[in-house]
Amino acid sequence: MNPALKAALAEPGYRDTVARAAIHADTTIRRYIWRGYRPRYSAQGEVMVGDKTAKDFVSEAVLRLINGRRAFDPSRPLLDNLNSVTDSLISAEKKRSDRSGIVDYTKETDEEGNPSDPISTAVAIALTPDEKLRGDELREDQRRCIGALIASFDGDDEMQKYIEALSVGFKRSEISELMGISGAQVDELRRKLTKYARKFFGVTNFEELQRRLQEGN
Amino acid sequence: MTNDEPGPMENLLNGLDQQSDALSSDQLRIELQDRGIDIDALLQKMDAIIAAHDKHERLAWMRVADEKKESLRIAETPGAQWSDQKPEHVLIAFARFLKAGGPERALAFKNKGTLSLQDMAAILEADERLQKRTQGKGTDST
Numbered sequence: 001m002n003p004a005l006k007a008a009l010a011e012p013g014y015r016d017t018v019a020r021a022a023i024h025a026d027t028t029i030r031r032y033i034w035r036g037y038r039p040r041y042s043a044q045g046e047v048m049v050g051d052k053t054a055k056d057f058v059s060e061a062v063l064r065l066i067n068g069r070r071a072f073d074p075s076r077p078l079l080d081n082l083n084s085v086t087d088s089l090i091s092a093e094k095k096r097s098d099r100s101g102i103v104d105y106t107k108e109t110d111e112e113g114n115p116s117d118p119i120s121t122a123v124a125i126a127l128t129p130d131e132k133l134r135g136d137e138l139r140e141d142q143r144r145c146i147g148a149l150i151a152s153f154d155g156d157d158e159m160q161k162y163i164e165a166l167s168v169g170f171k172r173s174e175i176s177e178l179m180g181i182s183g184a185q186v187d188e189l190r191r192k193l194t195k196y197a198r199k200f201f202g203v204t205n206f207e208e209l210q211r212r213l214q215e216g217n
Numbered sequence: 218m219t220n221d222e223p224g225p226m227e228n229l230l231n232g233l234d235q236q237s238d239a240l241s242s243d244q245l246r247i248e249l250q251d252r253g254i255d256i257d258a259l260l261q262k263m264d265a266i267i268a269a270h271d272k273h274e275r276l277a278w279m280r281v282a283d284e285k286k287e288s289l290r291i292a293e294t295p296g297a298q299w300s301d302q303k304p305e306h307v308l309i310a311f312a313r314f315l316k317a318g319g320p321e322r323a324l325a326f327k328n329k330g331t332l333s334l335q336d337m338a339a340i341l342e343a344d345e346r347l348q349k350r351t352q353g354k355g356t357d358s359t
Contacts, residue, residue, distance in 0.1 A: 001270060009267060018263055019245040019256050020237050026252050027234040034226045045253030054252075055259045062263055066270050142224035149229075166232035167225035172239070175232075187239040194233060194248055 001066050004074035005081075009062075014078070018058060021082040025054035028090050033203075036138050037094065049090055050097040057093075061085035144206040152196075152213050162189040299338035311337040314344060 008014070029039060029047045039047050046053040052060075061082050064070040070085050146167045153159040158179070165175045176186050203209040223231065240248065249256045299307055311332075315323045326332065332340075 001274065015260055016242050016245060018260060019242070019249060020240075022249055022254055022256065022259055023237045023245070023252075024234050026249075026254060027230050031223070031227045031230050034224055034230075042253065044255065047252070054254060055262070058259060059262045059266060063266050066266065139224045142226040146225040146229065163229065166229045169223070169228040170232070172232075172236050183239070187236065190233060190236045190239070191244065194251070 002068070002072045002074070005065055005072040005078075008072075008078040011078075017077075017079050017082070018062075020079055021058045021061070021086060022054050024079075024083045025057045025086040025090065028087060029054060032090075032094060034138065034142055036134060049093045052093055054086075057086045057089050058082065060089055141206045145203070145209045148206065148209055148213060159189060159192065162186070162193065299341040300335060302338070304334050307334050307337050307341070310341055314341060 008017075011017075026047060029049050032049070033039060033047075037049075039049060040051075042048055042053055046055070049057075061070070064085055065072045065081060072081055076084075146163065150160045150163050153163065158181070161179055162175065165178055170178060172183060172186050176183050179186075203212060237245065237248070246256055299310065302310075315326060
């Protein structure tokens with residue numbers, strides 16, 4: 001085992017790092033939902049890609065780093081290393097579980113009857129009108145969901161600004177600067193928002209989110 | 218927004234993920250519970266993976282020692298004394314030896330003319346010694 005990895009796994013914060021890696025893997029899977037992926041759930045309610053949960057991906061990542069199948073980068077923290085491996089494992093598993101990626105190869109000939117090279121004659125990869133429409137719908141769903149979330153915190157200006165800042169991709173330090181609040185206050189907003197998490201984690205579209213918000217649980 | 222750019226909900230999830238750095242152990246546990254993730258089961262699995270690997274590393278010297286021992290055993294085992302065997306056994310073994318070497322070996326020995334039983338036995342013994350030495354080297358290099 002890489003000595004730097006060994007040292008990282010022996011650090012006292014290792015257990016929290018694994019927990020954060022699990023949150024990251026789970027979030028990565030949930031992000032795919034907003035790209036139209038329809039995941040399955042385990043009996044315990046864990047979101048899955050194929051038949052694997054975030055837990056499976058994290059333990060597989062640790063195993064691969066330990067046995068050297070994936071290189072451990074000692075210049076980066078253990079969490080970054082784990083997240084990098086789980087990202088690629090999840091992406092590969094998702095591709096495997098997608099049923100739309102298989103295109104049969106057929107031998108084609110040119111006008112003179114000579115076999116044509118499928119690589120050189122391949123058309124450029126562009127979205128079909130259907131795919132584009134579906135992509136636009138998913139993005140519109142995301143926008144409507146954010147709007148509904150913000151509206152559900154009516155009267156809580158700080159939370160509304162926080163959600164808005166998150167939705168455009170601001171980081172913790174940027175949010176702190178933007179809103180003129182301390183990092184600890186940003187963390188408190190995060191804690192408050194994730195208490196609400198069940199309402200938007202795992203919803204697959206705007207209607208579902210709206211229903212959950214109306215249920216008020 | 219292009220298709221590769223994350224949408225607002227994806228950004229929100231990303232942001233929450235990045236801010237998990239600030240969560241305490243208890244907060245992490247609660248958040249994972251909300252997502253249906255049993256962190257204790259995961260940590261248990263991690264511990265088992267690490268322990269198994271540590272054990273594998275600890276015992277690595279034993280495997281190397283076993284391999285060396287085996288290669289020594291092969292090298293030290295006295296070869297079969299073909300000269301003491303029954304003539305029909307020597308003939309069968311020599312025929313097998315010729316067959317195993319392919320047409321080139323068969324041709325080489327054909328050109329040598331008729332071999333005595335003693336010659337055949339000596340050739341078989343020399344071949345076995347060579348084989349053992351090669352095997353010993355092969356084991357050493359792994």
